Amino acid sequence: MDAPVETSLLDTGAQGIIGKPLDRIDGPLKVAGKAIYAAEQDANTLHGVLVGARIGKGRVAAINEAATLATPGVIRVFTDFETFARNPQQGGEEEAPTQGVREIAYVGQPLALVVAENLEAAREGAEALVIAYEEEAGAFEREAHAAECETPPDASTPAHSSQGDLDRAMADAAVTIDVTYTTPSQSNAPMEPHATIARWDGDNLILHTANQMLASCRKQMADALGIEETNVRLIAPYVGGGFGSKLGIAPEAVAAALAARELGRPIKAVMSRPQVFEATVRRSDTRQRIRLAAGHDGRLTAIGHETLASNLDGEDFFEPAGIATHFLYAGENRSITHDLVRLNLTLSGSMRCPGEAVGMLALECAMDELAEALGMDPIALRKANEPERDPEQDIPFSSRNLIACMDRGAKEFGWDRRDPTPGGRREGEWLIGLGMAAAARSNLMQRSAARVTLRRDGAVIVETDMTDIGTGSYTILAQIAGEMLGAPIGRVQVSLGDTDLPPAAGSGGSWGANSAGSAVYAACEAIRAKLAGAMGASPGDLTLKDGEAIAGNRHVRIADLIDGDLTEEGAIRPGKTDEAFTQAAFGAHFAEVAVNAVTGETRVRRMLGVFAAGRILNEKTARSQCLGGMTFGLGAALTEELVHDIRNGKCVNHDLAEYHVPANADVPQQEVIFIEERDHAANPMLTKGIGELGISGAGAAIANAIHNACGVRVRDYPLTLDKLLPGLPPV
Structure with missing residues (x-):
């Protein structure tokens, strides 16, 4: 292109x-x-169950397989030591293959695969496996190790970037905001658990698996097994969600492939729900400091967005929370940074809309705080900072209709009826508020x-x-x-x-x-x-x-x-248009909430998302994607938090009973409107990506509505009632 x-x-x-x-x-x-998913492809298989580490940091001292092998129906226990001994990696590597390791970096890390004639026997055998550990002190809390942070290598977005003099602009500005927001770890929690059926046809491996990106997963699998890509075939006609957790090969796939090669029979390995939470990926927790400087007219002179995230030692991925901050608003003095703390928690990776999903929870609330400090309408503030060109790269936008989205949303939502005074509207015990936030998501091909x-x-x-x-x-x-x-x-x-x-x-x-x-x-x-x-x-x-x-x-x-x-x-x-234009989809979120003045309970009454994302290929599926994204935003604002015990790193809510994704009763009336747009620089269809745009800013609109309803500004997500109660006005 x-x-x-x-x-x-x-x-x-x-x-x-x-x-x-x-x-x-x-x-x-x-x-x-009748849509056949990975675990349903072939009933004539052996069954494998993964066994994960029960400590957060240390080493495997010994594995006693006796009780497991005595379990009726159990055939074999595969561990990292045994697999390495029979299947040395190409290139003379001395480390064990990636599906199992001696060094333990987090609770739930896969250490063994128990294979049996049926699932019940495999599960019983896995429970009976005795693993002795040499436990070490681990790092399980971001703030406790914040001083040890490091700057990761640049990825698709630079880890650190700056222009102008942010500190001087903050000192000279008429109005400033300097606030810190925190977001917790989140789980991708797809409906379909990670699953693989592995079988060998001579030297060729066939995997029925649940993956989002088959071509790259094929290469990963070949690399893991030390074989040629041409000897690997992945089949995944239907995938029951992934949200980033199925971008790459998961542990059950490598383990099933190795065991199937050893035993000469197809093996099915399906992660349990707790294993999906513990042994795939999580969205990183973050601490985000937002600094904004503006004149009395609302024009930004400085934007600072500093993110501290976490990941395992040796992993380069960082949550790019400042990715939209690079281009969303004007302002000549800018500093956007990302640093990593090394923790012994589940691998941090991509979760739907990595970067903007949590970054705009902070940025768009800070913009709301600036609007209040200036006495400006939040939409007027954003309009005052609409850039004509990318403010950092000084190149044109391929298309940009953020103002059109805000104007249309304000009209349809009844923004003119919003009382700008927090707590100004009340219905009995319920305090009613309206909030809005911008949406932006980089467009990629x-x-x-x-x-x-x-x-x-x-x-x-x-x-x-x-x-x-x-x-x-x-x-x-x-x-x-x-x-x-x-x-x-x-x-x-x-x-x-x-x-x-x-x-x-x-x-x-x-x-x-x-x-x-x-x-x-x-x-x-x-x-x-x-x-x-x-x-x-x-x-x-x-x-x-x-x-x-x-x-x-x-x-x-x-x-x-x-x-x-x-x-x-x-x-x-991708071609020259990638470098010649800043490509992004834009939108505006609006939310109405009711906060109970007695209990602190928040109920989202209605949400509206207005989006400009190039040509819409299918109005129904696009609307469905945006509704799903808005629901993700609601979860991030109010309910979702992956909790780890700071003493040992154990995930204490590793199932869908305790990890609270929004249920039907939580989700209000949602509406989606598309602005007519064509993006001639994006691709020959003139489209933009839309699957993650609906998340960007959605949670911030809810948080801003909560502040408008009751006057309480909570900067620690999710915004649960215990955080609201201390600041609620008298009944």
Whole structure:
């Protein structure tokens, strides 16, 4: 993608299915229980159960397998020592393979796999396994080790960046804000637990697994086993959520593959719910200091955003909480930093909308605090700091409609009826407040490929290893191909989730539709060029609809233009437009809450999200993604907190009974509005990612509404009633 696309073929299509709120074509299979997930692929398997460490720091002294092997039905116990002895890694490495280790870094770290004839025996054998430990002192609390923090290497966003003189601007400003917000660890908590069925066909490994990005996971698996990528096949036609926790290979997959190779039989390994919480990934806890300086007119002269996050020793990933702060508001003096504390807790990794999801919980509340200090309306403050160009890189935005989103949201939500005085509106015991926050999410595209076949009868086949994790990939790719090749949605067959198919970027980073969809677009564009040649017309003059090709005054059946099936592979990769433009999707969140003046209970009454995300490919699936994101934001604001015992690192709420994701009764009436937009620099479809935009700022809008309702500003998420009670006004 080296130059903006002025005219997209999706704008000139005649089939009329792009943008429409079509039902997901995989929906009937899922509601009927006919969509087959990883753990359901093959019933004729052995069963493996992982055994995790029960200490947070130390070493494995010994493993006594006697009681486990005496359990009826148990076949073998695989440990790191045994596996290493029989399967040395290529390259002469001296360390044990990654599925098990001698050194223990966190509670729940996988140490062994118990394999049995059935699940019950494997589970009983796992419980009977005796592991002796040499325990060491660990680091389990961020603030206790904050002085030992370090700066991680730069990733997709720089760990540290600055321009101007932040301290001088703070000293000289008419109004300043210097506040610290904290967010806890969170769990991705997908509905489907991590699961793998591994079987070997000679030297070839076939995995039925639950992964979001199959092409990269294939490479990870090959590296873990010391074999060639061509000997690994991953199959994942349906994935029951992931939210980042299934971006990479999880421990159960490596363990199942090694055990299956050793025993010569397929092995199924499914993580228990506590293991998903303990042994996959978590969103890092953060401490975020926000500094804002402004004149009396509200114009920002300085923005500072310092984040302290945590991760395991040796891991480079950091929660990029300041990623949107780089470009969201103007201000000539800027400092954005990220530092890491090394803790003996579950690996920190990507959880839906890494960075903005927690970063904007702090930034957008601090903007609300600045608005109050200035006596300005929060929307007016944001408008006063709308940058014409990226304030740090000095390059244009590919498209930016934040103001349009705020204006439309204010009108639809009734923002003009908001009482700016905290606690000014009351209904009996309930204090009522309105809040808003901006939304921003960087737009990304990744290298992807797809194969499209136009059959002689007008049917279309789309093939790519792109996954559908509940986001609507099957439907959206069918819409793109159908629109471009003149086929009704029912005539398009989409095959996904198999590494035997052309490699796509997979589901993650809100780049799925942008990337895989653009590859499908490119393949269809090549097919259209051949059809145009057969018609004796230019590709720009060709119209395809309902199995017919139309050019000039001629209508010709596609079957009469080609002798056989037409197949083309399309590909897309980032190019010069990535560097020439700042690409992001924008939006505005609005929330109304009621806070009980007696109990401190918060009830969210209604939420509205208004978003500008380029072309909307499917109004229904896009709206569903935004509703899900807004619900994530509600959870971050009010309920979600992964709690670790600071004495030993144990996760004390490692199940869905105690880790409180919002339930149906918690979620209010939610509305979503899309602003008409096309982004010509993003990709040939003129779309932007939307899966994570709905989270960005949603929780901050709720927190700001709580402050407007009762006058209490809590800067430690989640905003539970115990934190509100001390500051509530007299009844």
